Amino acid sequence: MSQALIDAIAEMEDEKAVRLAGELLGGGESPLAILDDCKAGMAVVGDRFERGEYFVPELILAGEMLKQISDIVKPHLTQGGDAPKLGKVVLGTVAGDIHDIGKDIVNFMLDVNGFEVHDLGVDVSIDRFVEAVRTERPDVVALSGFLTLSYDAMRDTVAALDQAGVRSGVKIMIGGGTVDDGVRTFAGADAYGLNAMDAVNLAKGWVGAN
Amino acid sequence: MTFQIIAEKINGTRKSVQAAVVGRDQAFIEDLARRQAEAGATWIDVNAGTSPEREPDDLVWLVQTVQAVVDQPLSIDTANPKALRAALAAVAKTPLVNSISGERSRIEGVLPQAAEAGSPVVALALDDAGIPATTEARMEVIRRLVDLTRASGIPDGRVYVDPLVMTISTNVQSANTALATMRAVRDEFPECHMTSGLSNVSFGLPARALVNRTYLTLAVEAGLDSAILDPLDRELRASLLATELLLGRDRHCLAYTRAFRAGLIGPVPAAPAKTPV
Secondary structure (H helix, E strand, O other): OHHHHHHHHHOOOOOHHHHHHHHHHOOOOOOOHHHHHHHHHHHHHHHHHHHOOHHHHHHHHHHHHHHHHHHHHHHHHOOOOOOOOOOOEEEEEOHHHHHHHHHHHHHHHHHHEEEEEEEEOEOOHHHHHHHHHHHOOOOEEEEOOOOOOOHHHHHHHHHHHHHHOOHHOOEEEEEEEOOHHHHHHHHHHOOOOOOHHHHHHHHHHHHHOO | OEEEEEEOOEEEEHHHHHHHOOOOOHHHHHHHHHHHHHHHOOOOEEEEOOOOOHHHHHHHHHHHHHHHOOOOOOOEEEEHHHHHHHHHHHHHOOEEEEEEEEEEHHHHHHHHHHHHOOOOOOOOOOEOEEOOOOOHHHHHHHHHHHHHHHHHHOHHHHHEEEEOOOOOOOOOOOOHHHHHHHHHHHHHHHOEHHHHHHHHHHOOOOHHHHHHHHHHHHHHHHHHOEEEOOHHHHHHHHHHHHHHHHHHOOOOHHHHHHHHHHHOOOOOOOOOOOOOO
């Protein structure tokens, strides 16, 4: 374990973090150990975000560091290919709504935290969600929406997954500017999140990765 | 033409307002309306923020409640054609329609109603493909929108183009893109107004009010002549007065000095001294 690498990520020293990862790799450190350090660094960042010490720009930069370091390290993984994913998420902004800022941050944070994310984009029809759940068999479906109009689309999407017989196989989270537990109940979702870290924590909890 | 303030506080996406709408708390809404009007609102925005089935009733209740206590015209803030129709039937004065965009649903469901009512409209620079990333792509959407408003008989002087500023926390060029769009609109459609919300830009950051009001200053220089904002925010109002002063739009600096004499800017007047106990 390299405390220096963990600290560099936690303190937002991106150039130093990438350099350290390269040096560790050159010195014979195992690629998996380096990725574990990244995870530990990300955990510190996530923790500081939840305490209100860090903000969205720090989350994004931490993700960028993780991506860059993964790109350096991956070719050296002995099995080749990627580390196993924690789980699969189908994500999209529901029909009638085209807000994507929050959804894109959620996509990014799930991705860098080890999930395979299928982002269906914005204004995603109910049929496309059903189709994606049928073909991708995700662990988690994440429905995003900012407009109050989107609550109906969330409810209808959940109902359609139920009718298609695939509801019980997935956990459903909703997110967006104004969701709360009332909207969660209305939509028939399993949980709601207020920010990208909530989405990561919910997804990790559901796949038993916490 | 002075800067137009579209007062934002009566918005059902805020929890306290939503509770007041659902619970029909008339006094709460009246108070927000009066305070915003006294603070210099040009338009009072009303957004019910409730589910589509109940939004028409809720919006009509807001319209009636607000216009009973203030003289300012309203800004009807909805994407729901049914709610808009109900609200337009209930208004006492021609309202601003907030908003249309290049999205098919709004062109079909909102624009004809605004044209028929003779209302000015807020036109958002986005379409069914989302919010364009570049200034040039946003201008293409804006050109199509202005074509549509003209074809509907709405003169440019009644169109409030919103170039849509995105959050700076995920892309540090976001404000530059919006500002460049404003300059392009000013050159190409000089009769159109421009408006903007202020809070998107600071999403995900601390001390957001500082970022919001600095963005407002830059945007006013780039041509913004209206904004959707909280007129009760003392520092924001002060910032706006100083900006217009510095841009040579405040004749003899009188708006600024009057605001100072009225205690609206500068040091907060000291509270009366308390007698020691």
